[in-house]
Amino acid sequence: MIPAPIPSNEDDRLAALRELLILNTPPEQxxxxxxAFAAQEFDVPQALISLVDADRLWFKAKVGLDIEESTRSDSFCAHAILVDEPTVVLDARMDPRFADNPNVITGANIRxxxxxxxxxxxxxxxxxxxxxDQQPHEVDDVALAVLSVLRDLVVEELLRKKALA
Structure with a gap:
């Protein structure tokens, strides 16, 4: 497993995350x-809004999972925050970053x-x-555009909540 490197701006990133006052808050509709819409559009059983804290991922919203958080060290999301465009792994067993990841070879069986x-x-x-998902998928440009629009809605909602706090 290749752990995601820590971003060079990690201190600023964590400060910005904490300023949102969203960590450990109750679920919100x-x-x-x-x-739920993202899972439906991608035809997958699991979807998350995952916030990458110092040592953990905390899930603000989730479909198909019963846990509230997971470790950062073996997460896909820790890799995804390193770039500005969507990260896509079509089959994790074929990707050297994730092929021996515990979430791929046991437990969640993410593909x-x-x-x-x-x-x-x-x-x-x-x-x-x-x-x-536990099955490999193909993704087209339309699906990635939908994911990006939904991501923008999440950010808008995070900023709206911060302004109201």
Whole structure:
């Protein structure tokens, strides 16, 4: 397994994440509806709004998972926040970054992942909107455009909530 490197702006990224005042808050219908729509559009059983904290991923909204968080060290989302465009893994068993990842070879058995970074206006990627499945998938440009639009809705909602806090 190739762990994701820590972004060079990690301190600023974590500060921006904490300023959102969203970590460890209860589920909210607006976020839940976005992940449900993403799962439906990609025809996958699992979707998340994942916020990448220092050592963990915390899930603001989720479909198809019973856990609230997971470790950052073996996450796909920690890789996805390193770039500004969606990260797509068509078959994780064939990708050297993930082929021996515990989430691929045991437990979750993830094969497909698509995640768009949640980029704040300051340029900080604080998390992802992602979809995944236990089966490989193909993804076209239309699906990636949908994922990007939904990601933008998540960021808008995060900023709206911050302004109201």
């Amino acid at each position: 607006r976020f839940d509806r976005i992940v 497909f992942y698509a995640g768009a970074p949640l980029t704040l206006p300051s340029g900080q990627n604080v998390g992802t909107l992602c979809v995944f």
